[in-house]
Amino acid sequence: MQYQLVVQFQANSREDFDRLVGFEQSLTKSLSGSAMVDGHDFGSGEFNIFVLTDSPSSTFERVRKEFAGRGEREDMRAAYRELGGEDYIILWPPGLKEFSVS
Amino acid sequence: MVLPSHVSQKKRDMGHPATICEQDIDYYPYGGQENDYCSATSVPQSYKFNGKERDAESGLDNFGARYDASSLGRFMTPDWSAAPLTVPGASLDDPQSLNLYSYVGNNPLTYIDPDGHCWKLFGWACNTYQRFANWADGEGFRTNKQIDNTSAKNDPRSQRRRLQEIKGTVSSQLDRTLHGGNALGPGGRDEIRAFCGGNPVCYDIHSHFGWVGAFGNDRWATFAGTYLYEKVGPNGEHLKYGITDHPETRYTAKEMNGGRLKILAEGERGKMLELERSLHETMPIGPEEGQSGYIDIQVEKGYAPPPYDVSPE
Numbered sequence: 001m002q003y004q005l006v007v008q009f010q011a012n013s014r015e016d017f018d019r020l021v022g023f024e025q026s027l028t029k030s031l032s033g034s035a036m037v038d039g040h041d042f043g044s045g046e047f048n049i050f051v052l053t054d055s056p057s058s059t060f061e062r063v064r065k066e067f068a069g070r071g072e073r074e075d076m077r078a079a080y081r082e083l084g085g086e087d088y089i090i091l092w093p094p095g096l097k098e099f100s101v102s
Numbered sequence: 103m104v105l106p107s108h109v110s111q112k113k114r115d116m117g118h119p120a121t122i123c124e125q126d127i128d129y130y131p132y133g134g135q136e137n138d139y140c141s142a143t144s145v146p147q148s149y150k151f152n153g154k155e156r157d158a159e160s161g162l163d164n165f166g167a168r169y170d171a172s173s174l175g176r177f178m179t180p181d182w183s184a185a186p187l188t189v190p191g192a193s194l195d196d197p198q199s200l201n202l203y204s205y206v207g208n209n210p211l212t213y214i215d216p217d218g219h220c221w222k223l224f225g226w227a228c229n230t231y232q233r234f235a236n237w238a239d240g241e242g243f244r245t246n247k248q249i250d251n252t253s254a255k256n257d258p259r260s261q262r263r264r265l266q267e268i269k270g271t272v273s274s275q276l277d278r279t280l281h282g283g284n285a286l287g288p289g290g291r292d293e294i295r296a297f298c299g300g301n302p303v304c305y306d307i308h309s310h311f312g313w314v315g316a317f318g319n320d321r322w323a324t325f326a327g328t329y330l331y332e333k334v335g336p337n338g339e340h341l342k343y344g345i346t347d348h349p350e351t352r353y354t355a356k357e358m359n360g361g362r363l364k365i366l367a368e369g370e371r372g373k374m375l376e377l378e379r380s381l382h383e384t385m386p387i388g389p390e391e392g393q394s395g396y397i398d399i400q401v402e403k404g405y406a407p408p409p410y411d412v413s414p415e
Contacts, residue, residue, distance in 0.1 A: 004351065011387070012387055012388045012389075013387060014382060014387070016387075017379070017382055017387070021375065038346050038347055038348055038352075039328065039344060039345040039346040039347065039371075040344060040345065041333065041342045041343065041344030041345075041346075041352075042342055042343060042344065042378075042382065042387065043333070043340070043341055043342025043343055043344075043387060043391045044341050044342050044388075044389055044391045044392045045387075045388050045389035045391075048344075050346065050352065052348075081354070083351050084351060085354070086354045086355065086356055100357070101353065101357050102341065102342070102357075102392065
């Protein structure tokens with residue numbers, strides 16, 4: 001896999017943790033074959049899901065559909081970078097200028 | 103009677119009849135064992151280098167405040183102080199003191215370290231230094247140990263010191279659990295450079311934990327499990343926990359920002375998730391995690407410190 005896709009949420013509680021781990025597990029099933037969910041990190045106010053993929057844009061579309069299907073608030077951010085690279089290319093939301101992982 | 107040793111001296115137990123040789127060992131300057139003259143008739147005795155207790159499983163020496171790895175010639179955790187200091191115990195006129203992992207300023211032929219904090223020519227010098235420092239800090243003319251022994255359980259300074267001690271000990275135990283007292287062999291850092299190419303995060307992880315020395319490149323390449331890690335900032339402050347199969351590519355150098363990943367456990371993903379959840383159980387989660395002294399602040403608010411018992415069975 002050539003790229004790392006990062007899907008980021010604001011998260012500050014155990015409830016957020018359980019909810020987003022559940023989402024990560026559903027992604028692991030739905031993306032299997034085309035991309036690999038590498039895990040997550042949680043702390044400092046954010047929850048990031050890391051996905052390794054060769055086609056970040058199409059993978060993110062599938063992530064977004066999966067998330068929308070859960071009927072939750074859409075506070076999601078997403079960006080990707082080349083593995084080993086430093087700079088993110090922002091995918092979501094439209095108009096977002098900066099993306100970082102704390 | 104155990105005769106306390108400094109370095110490369112013999113320690114002999116005279117509490118038994120002269121015919122029983124309980125312990126008679128020569129040490130290298132950093133604590134490695136050179137000769138054991140009693141190996142044939144040895145009685146189990148865990149107090150070894152400098153009279154400190156050596157953990158049989160990990161080989162680490164308990165100096166009180168920290169564990170020392172004689173195989174590496176350094177402490178497993180950086181020096182610390184109860185008061186917030188940028189570089190605890192350091193003196194700018196002695197560059198060796200700026201390395202918080204070093205054992206007695208890398209001069210073990212001259213100095214001793216009685217408690218894991220303070221290395222001087224004589225133990226009493228350390229105690230005297232502590233007494234004056236604590237006196238200036240409003241704690242009376244007492245050593246750190248005296249303060250700990252006489253302070254009430256709810257004394258914040260004593261609690262902070264105890265917490266720091268627990269954190270240091272736990273870090274050692276976790277590192278040890280995973281990496282088994284590994285040591286980078288000769289040329290180990292060159293191997294890491296070759297293995298990691300130009301990836302500074304990969305280099306940082308491997309040089310901290312010695313994976314190349316412990317597992318070898320093949321071990322790293324073929325391990326198919328998941329890692330539970332803690333991301334800490336440049337001053338060791340807690341930032342977050344996470345799980346990954348590929349810690350070497352998880353963050354960019356900019357995101358590491360001088361911090362590092364501490365690998366806490368490895369194994370099956372479900373188990374790692376369970377361990378991570380247990381770590382989140384006792385501490386609030388939020389933007390304040392990046393603050394220096396976050397755990398201390400939360401403990402003062404009344405939260406219990408993390409359970410830390412996350413070593414895989």
